[in-house]
Amino acid sequence: MAADPCIQVEHVSKRFGKKIVIDDVSLNVHAGEIFGLLGPSGAGKTTLVRMIAGIDQASEGAVRVLGADMPELTTMKRIGFMAQSDALYGELTALENMQFFASIYGLRGKKKKERIDDMLELVNLADDRKKPVHQYSGGMKRRLSLAIALLHEPEVLILDEPTVGIDPVLRQSIWAELKQIQKRGTAIVVTTHIMDEAEKCGRLGMIRDGRLLAVGRPDELKSETKSQTLEQAFLHFGGVHQ
Amino acid sequence: MRVMAIVVRIIHQFFRDKRTLALMIVAPMFVLLLMDFVFNGEEYTPVIAVSDNVPDAVVDKLKEAGANVKELSAKQARKQLDDQEIDAWLNMNGSAPHITLEGSDPTANQAALATVQKAFQSMVPTPSFQLKTTYWHGSSDMASFDYFGPVLIGVFIFFFVFLIAGVSFLRERTNGTLERLMATPLRRWEIVAGYMIGFGLFTTVQASLISWFAIDVLDMMMEGSFGYVLIITFLLAMTALALGMLLSAFANSELQMMQFIPLVVIPQVFFSGLFNLDTMEEWLRSLSVVMPLTYGANALRDIMVRGQGWSTIAADIYVLLGFTVLFMVLNVVALKKYRKL
Numbered sequence: 068m069a070a071d072p073c074i075q076v077e078h079v080s081k082r083f084g085k086k087i088v089i090d091d092v093s094l095n096v097h098a099g100e101i102f103g104l105l106g107p108s109g110a111g112k113t114t115l116v117r118m119i120a121g122i123d124q125a126s127e128g129a130v131r132v133l134g135a136d137m138p139e140l141t142t143m144k145r146i147g148f149m150a151q152s153d154a155l156y157g158e159l160t161a162l163e164n165m166q167f168f169a170s171i172y173g174l175r176g177k178k179k180k181e182r183i184d185d186m187l188e189l190v191n192l193a194d195d196r197k198k199p200v201h202q203y204s205g206g207m208k209r210r211l212s213l214a215i216a217l218l219h220e221p222e223v224l225i226l227d228e229p230t231v232g233i234d235p236v237l238r239q240s241i242w243a244e245l246k247q248i249q250k251r252g253t254a255i256v257v258t259t260h261i262m263d264e265a266e267k268c269g270r271l272g273m274i275r276d277g278r279l280l281a282v283g284r285p286d287e288l289k290s291e292t293k294s295q296t297l298e299q300a301f302l303h304f305g306g307v308h309q
Numbered sequence: 310m311r312v313m314a315i316v317v318r319i320i321h322q323f324f325r326d327k328r329t330l331a332l333m334i335v336a337p338m339f340v341l342l343l344m345d346f347v348f349n350g351e352e353y354t355p356v357i358a359v360s361d362n363v364p365d366a367v368v369d370k371l372k373e374a375g376a377n378v379k380e381l382s383a384k385q386a387r388k389q390l391d392d393q394e395i396d397a398w399l400n401m402n403g404s405a406p407h408i409t410l411e412g413s414d415p416t417a418n419q420a421a422l423a424t425v426q427k428a429f430q431s432m433v434p435t436p437s438f439q440l441k442t443t444y445w446h447g448s449s450d451m452a453s454f455d456y457f458g459p460v461l462i463g464v465f466i467f468f469f470v471f472l473i474a475g476v477s478f479l480r481e482r483t484n485g486t487l488e489r490l491m492a493t494p495l496r497r498w499e500i501v502a503g504y505m506i507g508f509g510l511f512t513t514v515q516a517s518l519i520s521w522f523a524i525d526v527l528d529m530m531m532e533g534s535f536g537y538v539l540i541i542t543f544l545l546a547m548t549a550l551a552l553g554m555l556l557s558a559f560a561n562s563e564l565q566m567m568q569f570i571p572l573v574v575i576p577q578v579f580f581s582g583l584f585n586l587d588t589m590e591e592w593l594r595s596l597s598v599v600m601p602l603t604y605g606a607n608a609l610r611d612i613m614v615r616g617q618g619w620s621t622i623a624a625d626i627y628v629l630l631g632f633t634v635l636f637m638v639l640n641v642v643a644l645k646k647y648r649k650l
Contacts, residue, residue, distance in 0.1 A: 150492070
């Protein structure tokens with residue numbers, strides 16, 4: 068396998084004023100891979116994915132996505148992003164929200180309609196498409212956000228805590244969906260602080276206080292530290308020994 | 310085009326939020342209507358004192374014209390003018406009538422003057438008739454609703470557009486959608502342009518309806534062209550729109566947006582020509598130079614009261630355009646807070 072990784076993060080640091088939020092992080096994500104970023108809240112996961120998505124700029128180091136140095140607008144068109152909070156227009160219907168974002172990504176005409184219909188079907192919101200979003204439940208909003216992130220068939224998909232506040236059944240269906248998208252060759256980055264969700268990722272980056280503690284497949288990380296669970300492995304890498 | 314996506318979205322949002330739409334259009338009309346009631350109200354019945362040298366025929370005509378007539382001596386009349394018990398005092402200087410107006414209330418002045426003129430005109434057919442007028446207090450330059458009406462149109466349009474634009478853009482910031490937009494390939498200027506066009510469509514409707522309401526329904530004085538009034542109100546609205554968006558960058562909540570009203574809107578109201586600034590210190594007066602409303606109000610008054618055309622208002626138009634462009638550019642810069650690119 069000679070293909071360049073879709074996402075290359077090289078010695079990236081991010082400072083807000085004097086505070087170091089991300090400290091010398093390097094990692095690669097390949098096409099068709101689900102890469103999980105596991106860590107407690109405040110660890111810097113969101114800041115890291117924001118830099119990958121091109122919203123924030125690294126203070127030091129380089130973020131390269133699909134061969135382009137981020138941030139770069141034409142590359143951002145090939146990235147799908149789902150923010151931690153549902154950034155939706157509450158007074159608009161699901162359909163109108165999707166039409167808006169579809170137009171921004173340059174979809175139009177028949178293609179636009181098709182993609183919207185497919186995605187609404189996918190996240191099981193087709194029947195509620197005409198409902199204003201402020202009437203949606205939390206789970207429905209998460210699903211709509213996901214559908215919007217997928218609209219323009221991105222080659223890189225970044226999901227910031229996609230399953231927070233979602234019931235287990237729905238969480239399972241979202242993961243099933245992610246596996247489907249992965250099979251089509253999309254590189255997926257998921258942040259999470261839930262250990263058993265992290266198990267489902269192809270590879271995992273453990274992050275705490277802005278530093279990447281370890282990277283590897285979930286089973287590798289466990290066997291390397293002779294741990295039964297990822298939680299124990301995380302504690303081990305974090306320098307806490309039992 | 311991506312800008313159009315924003316425009317279409319804003320239109321959708323507006324029709325969902327009918328109350329805001331109504332506030333934008335009905336509220337200014339409502340306030341103007343109240344102002345009209347207060348200042349123009351029912352026809353005012355003037356109380357006019359006449360000296361005993363005024364012919365009985367004139368007194369009869371005055372009563373016929375609807376005045377409340379009192380016969381007073383010169384001394385009594387002066388005393389009652391001081392006490393504001395009468396609105397005017399009519400006296401004869403030989404054959405020439407002389408009216409002294411109390412003067413502090415424009416409505417009363419006009420009513421008294423009109424009544425007396427009417428009375429004389431109906432009995433003396435000759436056009437050579439001259440009514441000598443003096444003011445006890447005040448002067449003939451006193452403002453009336455006609456005089457500050459144009460300013461009020463400008464003020465209300467500015468105020469409501471500023472508030473609504475500021476709050477909607479603030480909402481885009483606080484509920485995360487602005488940040489979400491920053492994860493798309495949208496350029497910063499496209500966001501600003503989308504907002505200006507989307508809101509611009511509504512402010513055009515708003516400005517037209519309010520101008521029509523003030524001029525045709527409230528019968529405000531209108532000497533110039535309606536088209537010019539529309540241009541000015543539209544530009545004022547666009548300036549307010551861009552300024553509201555810009556200041557929303559410095560507010561964290563709707564309440565903080567409201568706090569800009571006394572800081573940004575009220576001073577402009579004071580300086581825009583509603584009140585006479587001639588007695589103010591010169592350096593203070595020059596503050597009005599940086600206030601967009603000054604130019605809008607000035608142009609509106611030129612058009613509506615003085616019947617002026619393009620050559621007079623052109624400078625005001627350029628200044629308003631300049632303010633709009635300046636605020637738009639600052640908006641594009643302010644969005645850097647969310648994304649450098």
